[in-house]
Amino acid sequence: MATEFHNLQELRHSASLANKVFIQRDYSEGTTCKFQTKFPSELESRIERTLFEDTVKTLNNYYAEAEKIGGQSYLEGCLACATAYLIFLCMETRYEKVLKKIAKYIQEQNEKIYAPRGLLITDPIERGMRVIEISIYEDRGSSGSSSGSSSVSGSTAR
Amino acid sequence: MSQIQHAALDQQGRYNQICTRGGSCPPPADGSEPAHCPGHRSRSPRKKWQVFPGRNRFYCDGRIMMARQTGVFYLTLVLILLTCGLFFTFDCPFLASNLTPAIPAVGGVLFIFVMGMLFRASFSDPGILPRATPDEAADLERQIDSAGCSRPPPRTREVLINGQAVKLKYCFTCKIFRPPRASHCSLCDNCVERFDHHCPWVGNCVGRRNYRFFYLFILSLSLLTVFIFAFVITHVILRSNQTGFLGALKDSPASVLEVVVCFFSIWSIVGLSGFHTYLISSNQTTNEDIKGSWSTKRGKDNYNPYSYGNILTNCCAALCGPLPPSLIDRRGLIQSGTPQTVSQSNGTSNSSYASTQLHSNMQGAHP
Numbered sequence: 001m002a003t004e005f006h007n008l009q010e011l012r013h014s015a016s017l018a019n020k021v022f023i024q025r026d027y028s029e030g031t032t033c034k035f036q037t038k039f040p041s042e043l044e045s046r047i048e049r050t051l052f053e054d055t056v057k058t059l060n061n062y063y064a065e066a067e068k069i070g071g072q073s074y075l076e077g078c079l080a081c082a083t084a085y086l087i088f089l090c091m092e093t094r095y096e097k098v099l100k101k102i103a104k105y106i107q108e109q110n111e112k113i114y115a116p117r118g119l120l121i122t123d124p125i126e127r128g129m130r131v132i133e134i135s136i137y138e139d140r141g142s143s144g145s146s147s148g149s150s151s152v153s154g155s156t157a158r
Numbered sequence: 159m160s161q162i163q164h165a166a167l168d169q170q171g172r173y174n175q176i177c178t179r180g181g182s183c184p185p186p187a188d189g190s191e192p193a194h195c196p197g198h199r200s201r202s203p204r205k206k207w208q209v210f211p212g213r214n215r216f217y218c219d220g221r222i223m224m225a226r227q228t229g230v231f232y233l234t235l236v237l238i239l240l241t242c243g244l245f246f247t248f249d250c251p252f253l254a255s256n257l258t259p260a261i262p263a264v265g266g267v268l269f270i271f272v273m274g275m276l277f278r279a280s281f282s283d284p285g286i287l288p289r290a291t292p293d294e295a296a297d298l299e300r301q302i303d304s305a306g307c308s309r310p311p312p313r314t315r316e317v318l319i320n321g322q323a324v325k326l327k328y329c330f331t332c333k334i335f336r337p338p339r340a341s342h343c344s345l346c347d348n349c350v351e352r353f354d355h356h357c358p359w360v361g362n363c364v365g366r367r368n369y370r371f372f373y374l375f376i377l378s379l380s381l382l383t384v385f386i387f388a389f390v391i392t393h394v395i396l397r398s399n400q401t402g403f404l405g406a407l408k409d410s411p412a413s414v415l416e417v418v419v420c421f422f423s424i425w426s427i428v429g430l431s432g433f434h435t436y437l438i439s440s441n442q443t444t445n446e447d448i449k450g451s452w453s454t455k456r457g458k459d460n461y462n463p464y465s466y467g468n469i470l471t472n473c474c475a476a477l478c479g480p481l482p483p484s485l486i487d488r489r490g491l492i493q494s495g496t497p498q499t500v501s502q503s504n505g506t507s508n509s510s511y512a513s514t515q516l517h518s519n520m521q522g523a524h525p
Contacts, residue, residue, distance in 0.1 A: 020293050024335075027317045027326070030464055031338055031352065069479050077478030081374070084274045095480050128288035128485045130334060 015118060015137035023056065023132040033063040035124070035132055042136065047117050055109055055121070056132070059102065066098035099125060207488035211289055212348040220488040222281040224361045225346050231280060231361030238276075238379070241419050242269050244412040245386050249393045252410075256396060261389060268382045275375035276360065283484040284365030285351035287332065287340060295333035302328070320463035339464070341445055355444040364444075367484065370477050373434050380428045387420035441465040441472040 021043060026036045037056045039049045076094060080087055106123050114121055114134075122133040207220035214223050224231070242265075250262040290298070302313065313328035315335055326335045329342050332349045336342070341353035343363050352366035364372045390413045397406035407414060437447060441464050446452060452462035466472050 020297065022294055022297050025337065027319060027324075027338055030319055067480055067482070069475050073480045074474060074478045076480070080481075081478075084271065085278060093481055093483070095482055099483065125483075125485070127291065127294065130287070130290070130337075131294060133294070 015139055017135055018138040019136040021134045021136065023134065025130065032067050033124075033129055034060050040134075043119070043134070046119055046136065047114070051113055055113070058105065059124075059132070062098055062102045062105070066095045204492045205488070206486070206490045206492055209492065210486070210488065212286065213346050214348070216488065223283060223488065224280060225356070225358075225363065227345070227358065228361045230358040234276070234359045234361075237419060237423075238272065241386060241416055242382075244416050245390065248410050248412040249390055249416070252393055252397070253389055257392075265382070265385060265389075268378060268385060272375065272378045272382050275371050275378060279357075279364070279368045279371040279375050280360045280362050282362075282368050282371070283486060283488070284363040285353075285367040285482070286346075286363075286365075286484075286486050287334065287337070287349040287351060288486050289331075290333040298328075298333065298335070322461060322463035324463065339443060339446070352443060353445055367482060370481075373431075373438065373477070376427055376431045376434065380424070380431045383420050383423045383427055386416060387424060390416045390420070438476045439469040439472050441476065 019042060021040045023035050023040070026034045028034075035056050037053050037060075039052055043052060073094065102125075103123055106121050110121055118137045118139075120135040120137065122135065124130070124132050127133055205220055207216040207223070210216070213226045215226060215228070216223050245265065246262060250265070253261045315326040315328075317324050317326055317338065319338060324338050326338065328334070329336050329349050331342060331347065334349065336349055337351065339352045340349050342349045343353065343356050345356050346363055348363070350363050350365035352369070354364040354369055354372075356363045357372065360372060360375070362368070393410065394403075394406050394413050394417075397409060400406075401409065434444075437444060440462065442452065442462060446462075450456060452460060454460055466475060
């Protein structure tokens, strides 16, 4: 764990943002939240296909769990309606609980798998659940000109 | 001094802005100015609702959000409060003593439920999709331009949902491909998920996150209207048994006003409840119904891919399904490291410059 965290810090100190890949939503099953598992070509040299697919599939499973319509969600809905939705002042909705689990999972994946390979996953909730944004970092020492131009883009991208 | 933004490298290897204090950063042209406390903006760190690009109004430090035009909402409030106020003041004492005290009790519960649902529908986020960050917008532009050789490039994507072909349109304002069932509200200038309609009576859009509150509001309001109408008539009849019809009207003149308001409301509100009950049971939005998206008139094989096939499941899914959280995080603080969304209206030249720069950089990175 200490080694991985050290890698994440090192990444941040020595690397510069080179590119961003966006994994889009997969709407083939309707409006439920699901991301495409197609492996983007930009990541081919950076990470193994299976690791990437595992991450996306796990995220898809989490979202499916959050949006599942079944006994528990009905109970929560009816209870909330009966208490005029005041119950959510004391209690979290199931969706929010799952989102917390997702945030933890993404952080863990970043520390263990992605940061050592110079990648960083941004939680989709920060991008309005539209995309999974994967930032690709490159060592500053290896590419002088690209880091120069990427730094300019980094500042104006605000 | 205020417009120049220095860039410094932070620990993440990204440029961190030393943005100048609150009020000097140019806010977008419409709609995000706070209604209260203008003086605080320059001293405290800015919250995301203060730079929200849509045409919404925010109150109570971002907790409450509504559309720009709220006049009709106040009319709704006045009508409901006035009618119920008159009912509880003039009719209930007579009814409670002559019939049963359960009448004002039930009326009270209904009234509180109606107001609760109205506030919930009016003040919450209907399911607004945040606009694309400059990086995302640039990436999409690149994909669109590289896809078609013909001019103009296609701005739609076709998706197969449960066997039915659905076209996803590109939203020029928000710079995203709209998810299925989402639509851009021109009044609020936002893309809203599962967009039903923009309701002026409620002063907000009705979308995925507040549809159930809207439906429960109109349902309970129809019950309340019918309730008041019935018991005011009962009151007048009982009184006219004692003092004659004209005498009864003279004793409680408010009843006339209540009957008139309720009579006209019943037609519209009960009708609307019936219509939305039909929409819920077939899992359609008002938008889809008006356009006839899933009607068989468009084609023999046209069907609604979102319907669960059975009325009960459709109703349960719409009313008791999980409530997704708001995607716009209105009360979060603006971090200097986070990318700001592309603003369309006054279009600070920075953001378009940014897209071009990142675009050219990404093109450079892929030889």
